[in-house]
Amino acid sequence: MSDSASSQRRSDAREKQKQATRDHIYEAGIAEITEFGLYEARIEHIAKRAGVTRPTVYANFSTKDDFLREYRRRSHGDSVRRMTEAATDATGRDLAHRLIDVSFDLVEETHPRLRAEIFALLIRDPPKVDWETDAYYGYVLSQIGEAVKSGEFTSNIDAVDLARSILTSFYGLLSIDSDPLADRRRSAHILLTLILDGAQGGD
Numbered sequence: 001m002s003d004s005a006s007s008q009r010r011s012d013a014r015e016k017q018k019q020a021t022r023d024h025i026y027e028a029g030i031a032e033i034t035e036f037g038l039y040e041a042r043i044e045h046i047a048k049r050a051g052v053t054r055p056t057v058y059a060n061f062s063t064k065d066d067f068l069r070e071y072r073r074r075s076h077g078d079s080v081r082r083m084t085e086a087a088t089d090a091t092g093r094d095l096a097h098r099l100i101d102v103s104f105d106l107v108e109e110t111h112p113r114l115r116a117e118i119f120a121l122l123i124r125d126p127p128k129v130d131w132e133t134d135a136y137y138g139y140v141l142s143q144i145g146e147a148v149k150s151g152e153f154t155s156n157i158d159a160v161d162l163a164r165s166i167l168t169s170f171y172g173l174l175s176i177d178s179d180p181l182a183d184r185r186r187s188a189h190i191l192l193t194l195i196l197d198g199a200q201g202g203d
Contacts, residue, residue, distance in 0.1 A: 021050075021052065021056070021060070022060045024050050024051070024052075025046065025050045025052060025056070025057055025061065026060075026070055027050075028046045028047075028049035028050035029041070029046045029050075029057075029061060029064070029067035030071055030114065031049060032045050032046045032049060033064065033067060033113075033114060033117060034111045034113055034114045035113075037113055037117065038064055038065075038068070038117045038120075041064055043057055043058070065121055068121045069121070069127075071114070072118060072122075072127070075106060075110075076134070076135050076136035077135055078106065079102065079103065079106055079136050080135045080136055080139045082102050082105075082106070083098075083099055083102050083140075084139075086098045086099070086101070086102050087099075087143065091147065091150075091152055092147050092150075092153060093152070093193075093196060095143060095147070096143075096144070096166070096192055097192060099140060099143070100185070100188050100189060101185070103174065104174070104184070104185045104188070107174055108181050119174070122175065123175070137163070140166075140167060141159065141160060141163045144162055144163045144166070145159040145160075145163075148162070153196065162195075165195055166192060166195055169191055170188055170191070170192070173187055173188045173191065
């Protein structure tokens, strides 16, 4: 084996170990936040759960909020996977309504305390979203764009604006945790129908 190939293998092994350590710390951090809430979660407890030092935790997640940001990033990837599965035999309005159900299913599977902390972070520190490159938003935008292009959504509104209107309204219902999820899911379907009907009316 050449020196360069051997060096590459060692580099790959280090990167793999580095990612495994980060994953372990992430899981420990989410478990700590889920159990105690963001305010009461302690870095020293996360380090103990993960079997690493405090500096190692900080090297991977500089603040407790970063655990929630990482959770959001990973959940977006899971959302796209599940949306893709749900969309295999659906188009147009049926697809849009299935996407709502997938999102509510994911929220319902998240522990209430963790869910509340994630939505609180979204409110106090809204993420800057690139609608073209973000996996979740990009997927929804592409599906709506295809439906508009094929005539399934005969919208007088640009596909990007339509996707933003749907998702912005939809996230409002997801983040209001005072009403039961089943009621908010039903409201989201009603709201989607109203938005799509409105988008097709008028000049």
